Amino acid sequence: MPPIPMANDMTNFPPERLLDLRDLAVTFATAEGPVRAVQGVSYHVNRGEVLGVVGESGSGKSVTVRAIMRLLARNATDTGTIRFAPDGEPLTLSGQPRDSKLMRSLRGNRIGMIFQEPMTALSPVHSIGTQIARTVLLHRGGSKSAARDRAAELLARVQLPNPGEMLDRYPHQLSGGMRQRAMIALALACDPALLIADEPTTALDVTTEAQILDLLRGLQKDLGMAIVFITHNFGVVADIADRVAVMYLGQVVETGSVDDIFYAPGHPYTKALLGSIPRLGAAKRHRLQTIQGMVPDPYHIPKGCPFHTRCDHVRPGLCDVTAPPVFSPRPGQEVRCHLTGGAA
Amino acid sequence: MLRIILTRCLWAIPTLIVVSFISFVIIQLPPGDYVTAYVAELRRGGEYLTDTQVELMRQDFGLRDPILWQYARWITKILLHGDFGQSFHYNAPVSSLIWDRLGLTLLLSTISLVFTWGIAIPIGVYSATRQYSVVDYVVTIFGFVGKGIPEFLLALILMWVGFSWLNMDVGGLMSPEFDTAPWSIAKALNVLEHVWIPIVVLATSGAAGLIRVMRANMLDELGKPYVETAYAQGFSERQVVWNYPVRVALNPFISTVGWALPALFSGDVITAVVLNLPTTGPLLLQALKMQDMYLAGGFILILSTFTVVGTLLSDILLAWSDPRVRLG
Ligand SMILES: Nc1ncnc2c1ncn2[C@@H]1O[C@H](COP(=O)(O)OP(=O)(O)OP(=O)(O)O)[C@@H](O)[C@H]1O
Ligand code: SF4
Ligand SMILES: [Mg+2]
Numbered sequence: 001m002p003p004i005p006m007a008n009d010m011t012n013f014p015p016e017r018l019l020d021l022r023d024l025a026v027t028f029a030t031a032e033g034p035v036r037a038v039q040g041v042s043y044h045v046n047r048g049e050v051l052g053v054v055g056e057s058g059s060g061k062s063v064t065v066r067a068i069m070r071l072l073a074r075n076a077t078d079t080g081t082i083r084f085a086p087d088g089e090p091l092t093l094s095g096q097p098r099d100s101k102l103m104r105s106l107r108g109n110r111i112g113m114i115f116q117e118p119m120t121a122l123s124p125v126h127s128i129g130t131q132i133a134r135t136v137l138l139h140r141g142g143s144k145s146a147a148r149d150r151a152a153e154l155l156a157r158v159q160l161p162n163p164g165e166m167l168d169r170y171p172h173q174l175s176g177g178m179r180q181r182a183m184i185a186l187a188l189a190c191d192p193a194l195l196i197a198d199e200p201t202t203a204l205d206v207t208t209e210a211q212i213l214d215l216l217r218g219l220q221k222d223l224g225m226a227i228v229f230i231t232h233n234f235g236v237v238a239d240i241a242d243r244v245a246v247m248y249l250g251q252v253v254e255t256g257s258v259d260d261i262f263y264a265p266g267h268p269y270t271k272a273l274l275g276s277i278p279r280l281g282a283a284k285r286h287r288l289q290t291i292q293g294m295v296p297d298p299y300h301i302p303k304g305c306p307f308h309t310r311c312d313h314v315r316p317g318l319c320d321v322t323a324p325p326v327f328s329p330r331p332g333q334e335v336r337c338h339l340t341g342g343a344a
Numbered sequence: 345m346l347r348i349i350l351t352r353c354l355w356a357i358p359t360l361i362v363v364s365f366i367s368f369v370i371i372q373l374p375p376g377d378y379v380t381a382y383v384a385e386l387r388r389g390g391e392y393l394t395d396t397q398v399e400l401m402r403q404d405f406g407l408r409d410p411i412l413w414q415y416a417r418w419i420t421k422i423l424l425h426g427d428f429g430q431s432f433h434y435n436a437p438v439s440s441l442i443w444d445r446l447g448l449t450l451l452l453s454t455i456s457l458v459f460t461w462g463i464a465i466p467i468g469v470y471s472a473t474r475q476y477s478v479v480d481y482v483v484t485i486f487g488f489v490g491k492g493i494p495e496f497l498l499a500l501i502l503m504w505v506g507f508s509w510l511n512m513d514v515g516g517l518m519s520p521e522f523d524t525a526p527w528s529i530a531k532a533l534n535v536l537e538h539v540w541i542p543i544v545v546l547a548t549s550g551a552a553g554l555i556r557v558m559r560a561n562m563l564d565e566l567g568k569p570y571v572e573t574a575y576a577q578g579f580s581e582r583q584v585v586w587n588y589p590v591r592v593a594l595n596p597f598i599s600t601v602g603w604a605l606p607a608l609f610s611g612d613v614i615t616a617v618v619l620n621l622p623t624t625g626p627l628l629l630q631a632l633k634m635q636d637m638y639l640a641g642g643f644i645l646i647l648s649t650f651t652v653v654g655t656l657l658s659d660i661l662l663a664w665s666d667p668r669v670r671l672g
Contacts, residue, residue, distance in 0.1 A: 105578065107576050107577060108578035115573060115576075117569045125667060135577045172667070173671060183573075187576075
């Protein structure tokens, strides 16, 4: 990992910043060769802000957040800087081993995480109350009954009916939506500064999805935590995010405020994605299908701009040769494309 | 939970009745009966019985009565008096023959079972969490070899090693001179010197199979999202592994733990014969060969009862440990 100069550290980390990724790259060693799942991702999240991360399947959204959590698979190596400032001074998470004390004290405590699969993401052999109380006990100590009370309070917070009764329920007794609520309660067990939600609604039906989004929005307002919200779905992003990062093949191709991304998208990929959103509230979204061609496989990531194999505006001799520079059409918006970068 | 226990117990009763009847019928299935086998044995020794003598013997033993009648007589005595009938061959009560050996069998099998589980579960778990490490490979090889080697062969090898390298007196449970001696430190040491071979033999094959199953179950579980959730709560690797996936990976074991009960009782017949152990296994073999029907019947009945009770136990344990079973 390249050392980061101290001065740079300070200037790049304003006090309102909570999480900051610089040039994060993750490579998996596999029998078929290295998979470069994330290649130079930089994004940041400010305190109390919701960052939506959008991109097709395989674009490295989950791998990026697992790098933040330091929960990458054992065949992964990563470089870059990850800094996280839950309480004042930024902590450097990059380079922390999976089982490090620092990470264990942050996970479940200052960073909560919700996963996509509500069906299998909770332990099948422990009651909801036990699972939440264990996390509370781990980070806050105290008595078992206090932890249990806290669990009941959390279950009420996520608007599960009869929280007292829910404590003794097991995941298989709950519906998908209820499980996802329980999962959220678990992630919020210790009032995290950051909530990472990795496609928390993808597996749910539209009505339940809307309810869960509602709940998350409300919780975010009440608790003031920041959220990294990962999704395939631009409609969901519009619903919940303040800012957006669009990912394609392990890179962030565009970031900006929700309004900028929706009304003035700079990157051809963002435009293509926007073109493929179903109307909000319309029937169950289909995956983003309208972009021509297939996502290249992760073993053969295209040279130059990774999107050039599918881009309508591709400039042969440029886009397929040199990586596009970052261009900022307006403050807070960044686009990685030769076109917007002003290349003739 | 209580309801589950009650219903399972109630179900066990008709099962036991059917099982006891079937065991009784099964021991009558082979052609001939004890008298046939006895006459053949005498003939080999050069003695002959007249047909009337043979017939008298049959009537004496009650072998001429209808089978249902024989069964009723047999089972009533067992239920009311704990009387399993007489062994024709040993001319002794079946119950005393069986109980004599049962204590020892249970002891030996329990020790090896505890060894097996105590060794296999941690090794299986470790090997799964360190998949493809050197330890994992060594364990896998041990698993294959341990499972592949027939138990009697392992018993013979260990006996040979013990006898010719360690100068130990092997076979049986103690040296003959202690057989009738009262318990003393010397006798206990002598038993220890003998007992390690059967325990190693029984535990090896058991552990080998168990390690493989445990490792496979664990690998399945470790990949599941709830494990990642547990890590994301801030638990250390050890806390995650032992509190979450192990709990789930053990369930298939718990559902078969009851089967260990009949296995405990029958012991490992071949190993016991090879090692000349006075456990129940060789006795059952003998009883079946001789068509010693009450002895064999008593055995099979106890075995089946253990099976039914064992299954009952498993069911209850599983319901206790797995809420998905308990709460449907
Ligand atoms: N342990 C691993 N070993 C090898 N490759 C991996 C591993 N984990 C992830 N990858 C690869 O990394 C790439 C990015 O995966 P990631 O899960 O981050 O995608 P994603 O954007 O979250 O997609 P989805 O929307 O499907 O969740 C994929 O090509 C995937 O195959
Ligand atoms: S750099 Fe070229 S290929 Fe890539 S998005 Fe821009 S125009 Fe398309
Ligand atoms: Mg993902």
